[in-house]
Amino acid sequence: MNYDFQDIEKKWQKIWAERGTFKAKNNTDKPKYYVLDMFPYPSGAGLHVGHPLGYIASDIYARYKRHKGFNVLHPQGYDSFGLPAEQYAIQTGQHPAITTEENIKTYRRQLDQIGFSFDWSREVRTSDPKYYRWTQWIFIELFNSWYDKNEDKAVAIDTLIQLFETNGNKDVNAVCDEDIEQFSASDWNRYSKKEREAILLKYRLTYLAEAEVNWCPALGTVLANDEIVNGVSERGGHPVVRKKMTQWMMRISAYAQRLLDGLNTIDWPQPLKDSQTNWIGRSQGASVKFYTIPSENAKERFPIEVFTTRPDTIFGVSFMTLAPEHELVAKITTAAQKTEVKTYIEATAKRSERDRMADVKTISGAFTGSYAEHPFTKRQIPIWIGDYVLAGYGTGAVMSVPCGDQRDYDFAKHFDIAIPNIFEGVDISNEAFSDKDKTVIANSDFLNGLSYKKAVKRAIYELEKLDQGQGKINYRLRDAVFSRQRYWGEPFPVYYVDGMPQMIAKEHLPLKLPEVEKYLPTETGEPPLGNALEWAWDTKQASVVSNQLIDYKTVFPLELNTMPGWAGSSFYFNRYMDPDNNKELFSKEAMDYWQDVDLYIGGSEHATGHLLYARFWQKFLFDRGIVLKEEFAKKLINQGMILGTSAIIYRISGTDKYVSKGLKSNYETEELRVDVNLIDSVDVLDVGALKNWQPQFKKAEFLLEDDKYIVGREVEKMSKRWYNVVNPDAICEAYGADALRLYEMFLGPLEQSKPWNTAGITGVYSFLKKMWRLYHSGVEGIFKVTDTTPSSDNYKTLHKTIKKVEEDIENFSFNTSVSTFMIAVNELSTQKCTSRAILEALVILVSPYAPHIAEELWEKLGYKESVAEVPFPKFEEKYLIESSKEYPISFNGKMRFKLEFPIDMEKEAIEKAVMEHQKTQAQLQGRTPKKVIVVPGKIVNIVG
């Protein structure tokens, strides 16, 4: 019987599903192990061979842990809200739910054929109301919480109300909006309901705010910072402009420091940690208040607050710069400068983010006509505006120290502003000096002669005395915009009474997405939900707030925005623990048992999106006592991308002739990409197939070399537009799922990017056939495993393999264990091994990698239970220990030859023996023998 992978794979996939082999139990005595993949967005294109790479790796690990006696949770689901389904709906009118459902079916079929050990009984879908009711539930929890800096955690909003009632907000130490005025308890008690709600909103962890947002007109929605790449939208590459809008925000900035600190407690890849660290962007410095000097049109003394990391250079300030959007600009600009400033602001506002980023070299700005007073020297400092100062960072204003900052320097040079030097022995005639380590301050009153560190301390101390500044830590991380003007997302569980947001009672969740006529935003700029024919906010739910039938649009309008893509993915790992629970997010027992993810595998592109937001929500849920661990995933691995190898043909310009790669230098050609599936083993194009592929090639002529058309190759992202997509279905059909699994692992280290090359798959495929043959004999393929006692060689091969494979899996170097299997099978074939003891163990070793063939052989070995349930073979050192060992002999450090000695021979005895050998050699070659030294345990050394 031959290795018929198609029958075998279908058979076992069916049996696994029927038996529920991979169902995880929530209560056993076994230790738990939670292996998680980043769940996919089910796109219309289906899976290509790059997608399952991480899933195969996690599957191997999950199966391995199962062999090691763990109760393994290895779930899978779909992140099924998202833009492509919605855009498809806009074009075709087909409901996103329908396309999503179809796509999920394709994904499921493709995933199933690869033979994953997912527990599908726990599947979640973010677009399923049974799931997103909990997304809405968490949103309500966030709304009902504030961040207490004294306790350094999120607490219930009720505690804040109590504080207000008894003491006002005097002693409240919260992370909140910055424009809060002080009020007393009696003030609070006098306020109207609406006034109180407005104040509370400034403290809540999710809040409404008028904010400058990234508006993408083409998509008709706002985008978060991480959804913008190079100034254009990540999806579609549309331009993005800044716009003020009222939006739901998430107070992630409250967690900036803890998100940073938490990175030290988790085993995540360093590059990923680095990019989160950069994203959070902590910088230590001081905030300093400068006061404006009153003039005819601005009689008040306005404070301008700036953030600086160099308070030591405060005596070097020669001007101040405000972002053009800064709110003080309008108030302080003098009549004389009004036109100039206005023109400048209009010019900068017109520039898109992209222009602004593309052109950082041009220096531009305008003088406001006003001056500020230096806190120490009391000198007049001109106040400028310039777009090199960003409204979104710090306070949107800087104290400009041209001698110490290159941007300030360039600005000063450009506008001919003074550049006072405050550094000892430094020439600043050509550029600013910013080397902190070599800094010695001069011309700076009390800071003279101090180093950077000391000067910073002293400057802050002096500023505090004046009450014009203090030490401050600033974070780049901004609060996240949580509203999207889209249809296909979670509706907010929010309605408005008198303009103030109210939460729908939790028992009435989920608030379901309504049917709409159109999926585009309405003409009035309302989000698509404004098109709702009938809202899920039905009579029953409405009566809860009003006890009467209402028209939601006029009486209690609902929030029409939806939540962003990252909402549903920020807690799904917790929901898998108890996915069918419709009373709680999860039961206490489930959380007690599973706690957190032990191994999380997914792409590094989520570093500053999903992975940051998920950590934020986890910390919040932890603060509120809902989850048990502050970090949701102990270990994370980023699998590399599998790239496509595009095939290129060369058309002679202006003709219908195509020239083979080796001959193209003789002609002027242009490159065309063709379907990689038209290329056979080694870059040879199937010319006939190409002619049928696209009409444009019907009449094409080909100039061949050696009767072949050789294509050019280019490694690039696997994508339809390059025709380099390889479909796993085709691979499974031709070589089987086990071959696909092995090959994806064999391709190279898990975390590295590597190009796919179908030609190489024959190697692992022939390994599988060899392995099959190891258990069968003759042409008829009779199962030939016997009860003969294994030879010592058999044992040695087996235990060598056990050791290596176990180490490989623990270190996630799955690529090398594939080689180890190949060596083992080759050795056992040479040894003509038929011993049951050896061959049984081999099946178990291979089973995490190639589960189908393993199950089939296991069954043939006479077992009824699945091989997945069997304990991993135990490594025993004794089979590897030999009676003698070869010692490499080095001569002046150079390896020359080896000598064999008994394993228990003493060091001195070996030295002596080598000496003897030396003498005979020396005699033969007619020279004097050399001195011999044995380096302990390692090597025999001869020194000349």
Place this chain on the structure above:
RNA sequence: GCUCGAGUGGUGGAAUUGGUAGACACGUUGGACUUAAAAUCCAAUGGACAUUAGUCCGUAUGGGUUCAAGUCCCAUCUCGAGUACCA
């Protein structure tokens, strides 16, 4: 610019953490089987000289530490990823 990461045959990649570099696989070449092809099996395969033995050179480049360096240290070059007027 800044922060990480990586440079090993024709190709993907190994190398027990300082101890015989190139495992394993692809590809290539030769051979066996075959009317032929496919499939399968066997052999060779870093380079140079020698073709019996062998010798020399080789892990991006230049130095260094060491009996011994792909591995550790310093400098340089190249490529990749992230980030970018962050005060």
